[in-house]
Amino acid sequence: MDITLPSTSSALFNVPKLAEDGSNWITYKERTLTAIGARGLMHYITGCAVRPAPISLPQEDDGTEVTDAEIEAFEKKMDEYYQKDSLVKQQIFSTITDRLLLRVQKLGSGSNVWAEICDIHEGKTELVQIDLRRRLQETRCEENGDVKTHFSEMLQLHVLRP
Template identity: 65%
Template sequence: MLTAIGARGLMRYTDGRKVKPVPFVFDSLMSKYKKPDGSEPTESEVEDLDDKIDEYHQKDSLVKQQIFSTISDQLLLRVQSLGSASKIWDEVCKIHEGKTELVQIDLRRRLQEMRCEEGGDIKVHFSEQLRLCESLAGMGTMIEDHNFYAIILGSLPETY
């Protein structure tokens, strides 16, 4: 995930170094914007700041999209309301730190215990096995081809 984010030049949004620009304060009584020092910005300054804010939201959303597309639905529900990409990434890391080995053990066990029922959809079964194998690979646990082959064969119904 970090490779994909880094390839887009967006790591600052993940690690929190990119800070959202602060918009000018709008004085509704005067119908004018104010800078932090109290002076009135020019129209081009307002437009430039709005462009920077839009760019920030666009790039932050790209990082969130990358994170959301690679995490489980359960984890997505837990982190999606946190706001910025850096807060979401921090929470995802916090949730997974120290649990990686336990998660790997659980995924390996689930993979080895999977069985396709008689008359079941074999394509769905193989897809789920492949997904678990890829998840393990993403955590640094590679299952060798001959072992994966044995797991697949052992999960098939007797009619195969």
């Protein structure tokens, strides 16, 4: 069976923007990790991707020289590494606010960027839970209101709960 992956411009990889207040962090995180995993780039976000080791320069006592083929192979590996890491960063950068982008853009690798965004928002998760619980408790059906709509709103708040 032939499994063909969609192109990287596919709507399959579209992830809604992370809210400024991080209120959608839990669903954003899951969608982002799924989109990156679907591209086969998970090791670039976890920090497990290894940058190619540089070519050793010739040693005076060794006498061997680096060949053009070795240089070309090294450059190809470096290009592939940076392209894949940039895909991870592009996926993240296209779904965060400009303010957050300015904060994380200089962190280098995609894994460093993702780790910083996680650090920023993981602590907010408890606050989001408390706020959702409060909103759920305060939700009331208006006098002569539509009960179906009320239950739908309550269900939506319940589903958002982490």
